[in-house]
Amino acid sequence: MLKIYNTLSRKVEEFAPISPPNVGLYICGPTVYDYFHIGNARTFIMADMIRRYLEYKGFKVKFVMNITDIDDKIIKKSVEEKISASEIARKYTEAFLEDLNRLKIKPATVYPKATEHMDDILKMIEILIDSTAAYNVNGNVFYDVSAFKSYGKLSGKKTDEIEAGARVEVMEEKKNPLDFALWKKSKEGEPSWKSKWGNGRPGWHIECSAMSCKHLGETFDIHAGGNDLIFPHHENEIAQSEVSNQKTFVKYWIHFGFLNINKEKMSKSLGNFFTARDVLAKYSAEAIRLLFAQAHYRGPIDFTDELLAASEKGLEKLTNLRDAIESALSKNKPGEVDPDFNLQSFEKRFNEALDDDINTSQAVAVIFDFVKEVNRKISEFENLNIDFYIKIKEFLIRTAGNVLGIINFDAEDVKSDSLLENNLIGLLIEIRQKAKKEKNFQLADEIRKKLEEYGVILKDTKDGTDYLKRN
RNA sequence: GGCGGCGUGGCCAAGUGGUUAAGGCGAAGGUCUGCAAAACCUUUAUGCGUCGGUUCGAAUCCGACCGCCGCCUCCA
Structure with a gap:
């Protein structure tokens, strides 16, 4: 039985999907104004591992990852580079999909784009205005935080305390400093869409509410994202969706820890980041994935070259065994020895590890234990039978390959084809x-x-x- | 100020009440080899930030203290 930590309850809970075997999984994708960095990659990779494990367990996962393709940052970049906003979005969307692929992340079921869901977004804003949870001031529409009694239930924040912090953006048009934009009036020359309140573009939070509802329904199973999205982004999504649909928005909230540089959060604003592309130029996707899998998904990881090099080295244990297996299978010289090998115990331990709040570190340890045990058999017996090699190959493909994505048996670099x-x-x-x-x-x-x-x-x-x- | 989290060997890191504290990297020695590489074997934390407490028993629970980080503002 899979158990997982739910940010909403702050407890480890048994995972029981709304309508098994189906699982709806939503993750906040990128705003496409630049290449994403290796810290973003951690979220994408860990969500990918969870998705793959759910599939390994027999769930049918609908994996939705949105693309924010209209936003202030995109507009800013388009002014800087003197290219249209849509061209910027197109370029970085393409780069995003390419980088996901290179990181061995399984493609999402859908990648909904904000600009392609204007009708859904506008409809949701209308419902919010009709239910008096939103108000229009001169073409800017804001969400009225006081309209939602449970505001703060995810982040554990109380509205009066946030105001006391006095670090929220104060805008004269807002009734309350905590209120956030659903629809932003566009300035001259900016990309805009028509609405009842005038030309403008959607705010960031409403997109996720509208698109997740469209593709996963009013209530769905898992919503994941980085730690820093808990407040305000996810809090706001809850406020919008639960008021407009009058239903629980999400059953399980999963949040990932940060990738740090010298113990500081890696972020675009601090400028202390490496893009996923930079890192992929020096290290394999498998090494990056192994590095992330070796730590718990909620904890921080201090990112260094040494750590990646160590992962790359550790990976060799796995690839050496893969090569030995392929070599033994290609020799076509069946041996007779049938070793006493308890494959089930490894599979059981692997399952137990991941069932326990996705303990990938433990799961990796099981894989390395397995590798050691197999190598022991190989060096103990000269000719192990083909059946043994087939079984251990299948195990590695199922676990280290399909779930963790740290080994690839289809690699064409094992032998030359010429x-x-x-x-x-x-x-x-x-x-x-x-x-x-x-x-x-x-x-x-x-x-x-x-x-x-x-x-x-x-x-x-x-x-x-x-x-x-x-x- | 409010809320959340962390401190385990040379480095990374799992473990959150009970046999000898996972696993990876590194280091030392050995087997194999002409030498390597790979693989295997052995060694590498009487101790889990500090000090107290609870308990038959604690890295694991409680209290205090020290140190570090995140969110509260766009950010994965």
Whole structure:
């Protein structure tokens, strides 16, 4: 039974979806005005792992990730770069989808865009005005926080205390400093949409309420996002949706910890960030995912090169085993030994770890324990039967592959697919073999070293020399 | 000021009342090897921020203190 921490109740709860086996999962996607950074990537990756685990458990997940493609920041950027706002949005939406793909994040079921949901947004604002939870001042429409008694239930904030903090934006048009914009009047030359209240564009919070309702219904299972969205963004979503639909908005709220740089939050405003692209240029997606999986999703991670390098190194344990499995399976030389190997116990431990509030760190430990145990069997017995290799391969694909996304068995870099290349490498291996026999180790080592420079790694085993390609 | 969280080996990190405190990186020694690589074996926290308390028993519960971070404003 999966248990998960719910920000709303501040407790670990049993996960019981509204209409099993279906699960609705919504996550706040990016505002597309720039490349996203590796801290954003943590949220996307952890949501992806939760989604994949739910699917592993047999749930049918509808995964919705919105794209905010109209916003003040996009307009600002379009002025700076002298390109239209829609062109900025288009460019960074494309980059966003590309980066998700490179991070091995499974595509969402839908990526709704704000600009394509104007009717839904306008309709929701109208309902809010009709129910007196919103008011129009000269073409700006605001949500009236005092209209929603439960305001603050997610963040644990009380409206009077927030006002005491006096750090909220004060606008003369607002009745209450906490009120937030649902519809913003557009200035001359800015992108705008027609509405009853004049030309303008939607506020940030209302988009998520309108789009999640459209794609997942008035009440859905899981809403996830970064810690910093709890207040005000998610609080405001609750206020809008629960007043306009008169129903509970979301059953489980999940929030992810930050990625820090020198113990400080990584953020665009502090400028202390690396884009996901920067990091992907130096490290593999699998290493990034392993790094995130090794910590608890709610805690902070201090991001450093050393940590990523360590993850990259740890990953080699996994890829080395993968290569050994593929090599054994391709040899077509079935052995007879059927080792005593309790695969179920590993699968059980893996499940228990993730069932316990998505303890990915524990799950990773199970995978490494498994790798060690398999390697032990491989070094203990010379010819293990094919059945054993097939079973352990399937286990790794199911768990480390499909759920955690830290290993890929479809990698084309294991062996070359070019016959000529294979033959040439085979020839060099033969020559090296002869050199070794004649104790010409200098030549043998030179061949090995040169091939390594070209990305071909030789491994001397009892049966001869094996090789694999890496770049 | 309000609310939330954190402090575990050289580094990262799980564990939140009960056998020898997971796992990864690093380090040392060994097996295998011509040498490597990989893999395996052994070693690497009598102790979990500090001081008290509860308990037969605490990293785990309670109290105080020290240190660090986040949200309260656009931010994953």
